[in-house]
Amino acid sequence: MTKVFNFSPGPSKLPQVVINKVEKAVKEFKKTGKSVLEISHRSPEFDELLNEINLNFEKLFHLPKDFNVLLLQGGATYQNTFVPMNIPKNLNLGCLVTGTWGRKTAEDYSKIFNNLDVFEPRDRELETYLDKEYSGFQNIDFLHLTSNETIEGLQIQNFNTINHKNLIIDMSSDLGSYNFNFNNLSYVYAGAQKNMGIPGVTICLVKEEFLTDSDNPKYLNLKLLAKSNSILNTPPTMSIFVLNLVTNWMLEMGGIDYFQNKAHEQSTEIYDFIDSNSDVLDCKVDNKYRSKSNIVFNFLNDEHNKEFVHLAAEKGIIGINGHRSVGGIRVSLFNSIDDHMFDYFMKYFKNYVKGLNK
Numbered sequence: 001m002t003k004v005f006n007f008s009p010g011p012s013k014l015p016q017v018v019i020n021k022v023e024k025a026v027k028e029f030k031k032t033g034k035s036v037l038e039i040s041h042r043s044p045e046f047d048e049l050l051n052e053i054n055l056n057f058e059k060l061f062h063l064p065k066d067f068n069v070l071l072l073q074g075g076a077t078y079q080n081t082f083v084p085m086n087i088p089k090n091l092n093l094g095c096l097v098t099g100t101w102g103r104k105t106a107e108d109y110s111k112i113f114n115n116l117d118v119f120e121p122r123d124r125e126l127e128t129y130l131d132k133e134y135s136g137f138q139n140i141d142f143l144h145l146t147s148n149e150t151i152e153g154l155q156i157q158n159f160n161t162i163n164h165k166n167l168i169i170d171m172s173s174d175l176g177s178y179n180f181n182f183n184n185l186s187y188v189y190a191g192a193q194k195n196m197g198i199p200g201v202t203i204c205l206v207k208e209e210f211l212t213d214s215d216n217p218k219y220l221n222l223k224l225l226a227k228s229n230s231i232l233n234t235p236p237t238m239s240i241f242v243l244n245l246v247t248n249w250m251l252e253m254g255g256i257d258y259f260q261n262k263a264h265e266q267s268t269e270i271y272d273f274i275d276s277n278s279d280v281l282d283c284k285v286d287n288k289y290r291s292k293s294n295i296v297f298n299f300l301n302d303e304h305n306k307e308f309v310h311l312a313a314e315k316g317i318i319g320i321n322g323h324r325s326v327g328g329i330r331v332s333l334f335n336s337i338d339d340h341m342f343d344y345f346m347k348y349f350k351n352y353v354k355g356l357n358k
Contacts, residue, residue: 005341008319009150009294010173011193013336018245025241036241041234049244050229056247060256063205064182070204070222071230071240076101076172076191079202080108083168083187086214086222087113087142094119094140096129098156098289099149100325101170109144126289130162137164142186148174151323153296153330154289160184174293175203176250177335178260186210192239194293195259195335197246200239250335259335266333266342267292273350280304280356298328305329308352315348 006013014022025036030045039046050071057069074082087093094117095106103120110116117140121129128134137143143164148155150173157178159167166186175190182188188205190196196203211223218224218232225232250259271290274281274297283290283297299305305328309321322328331345 002316004316004318005344006319007317007331007333007337007341007345009194009323009330009332010191010334011199012195012332012334013341014198014242015246015249015336018242018249021245022242037238039237039241041231041237046237046240049241050231053240053244053247056244056251057205059251060176060247061205062181066208067182068204068206068208068211068226070206070225071235071243072202072204072225073200073236075199075202076170076189077104079170079189079204080105081112082220082222083144083189084109084112085216085220086210086212088212089113091141092117092139094137094143096121096143096145098126099146099152099154100323101149101151101172102144102146105144105146105170124286126156126286130156130158132161132163134163137162140164142166142168144168144170146170146172148172148291148293150291150294150330150332151296151326153283153285153291153294155291155293156289157292173334174291176256176259177263177293179256182207192243192246194332195246197243198239200236201243203243262335262339263292263333266337266339267295269342269346270295270331270333270349273346273353277353277357280353293333295331295333296322296326296328298322302327304356311352312345312348317345317348320345 029036029039032045054069057063084093093109093113095109097103097106097118097120106118119129147159147169159169160181160183165184167184168187169185171188172191173194176195186207187210190203192201192203193199211226214221214223274283280300281297282300299308308329312320320329320331322330
């Protein structure tokens with residue numbers, strides 16, 4: 001098997017221990033005589049799996065008793081339709097937009113809510129919106145934001161300070177990488193394929209108060225989905241199985257404290273190196289909001305961006321090219337990026353920049 005160091009923004013690298021367990025379960029799952037690919041979502045084994053995931057989420061996130069864990073389909077993008085369809089139309093909905101994914105959410109929400117309020121900070125205005133004294137959201141019943149904009153490399157980890165009590169947060173790229181509380185949250189969702197598993201399942205952490213009665217068709221009806229324990233129809237069983245393995249692995253590694261510390265150390269090292277080589281490198285994101293999950297930067301000479309990616313691939317380092325809309329370099333430091341992988345990348349990075357400075 002070819003050895004690669006996968007820094008892709010998603011689907012991202014899985015821990016090897018998880019891959020090994022998947023390989024074993026594909027051959028036979030829990031002495032059932034069946035592959036994990038064949039297990040029924042109505043079986044006792046799958047019911048046990050769901051119960052274990054619920055317990056794991058309670059342990060990892062200190063999930064309050066009035067929050068439900070839903071495992072849905074359609075990816076985070078589907079939530080742009082699903083969420084506003086489950087908010088009564090007499091309420092006011094707002095979006096705080098800090099990048100590409102938040103903007104896409106606002107565009108979709110506006111097709112369902114004609115009176116959508118969109119807040120899109122310019123330059124250094126973001127700090128004002130995040131201040132606990134800011135009063136501009138008071139007429140909004142629910143406020144959406146994207147915690148980590150993967151394309152721009154901008155992250156808001158301090159959303160608990162926002163002066164609003166009903167936040168809806170897309171945490172697709174950073175759920176499980178740092179601690180937060182649920183005091184001012186109503187709905188958190190994340191596609192699993194960054195930190196939590198593989199494509200196919202969307203994690204939704206939903207406050208009980210958000211589960212209102214609805215005339216929506218069944219699969220657009222949040223309350224029915226919650227009541228059915230996410231089995232209103234056939235769920236993505238394999239993706240849920242991998243999610244369970246990943247949450248078990250996270251707990252074994254020391255829980256979210258471990259991953260928060262790792263992300264801080266790795267991101268600090270790479271940003272410090274970028275800043276100390278400003279004659280050849282540039283990171284445009286305000287220091288306060290630099291993502292610890294997706295490090296976005298560029299070489300001042302665009303030819304170096306291309307060469308850097310090309311030579312990295314020759315060394316087995318893949319997935320570091322920037323998004324096609326912005327170019328440059330993007331290094332994704334999700335939970336599965338261990339110190340060995342990170343050190344290997346940094347050695348290459350430092351040697352390449354050293355060569356430019358000769």
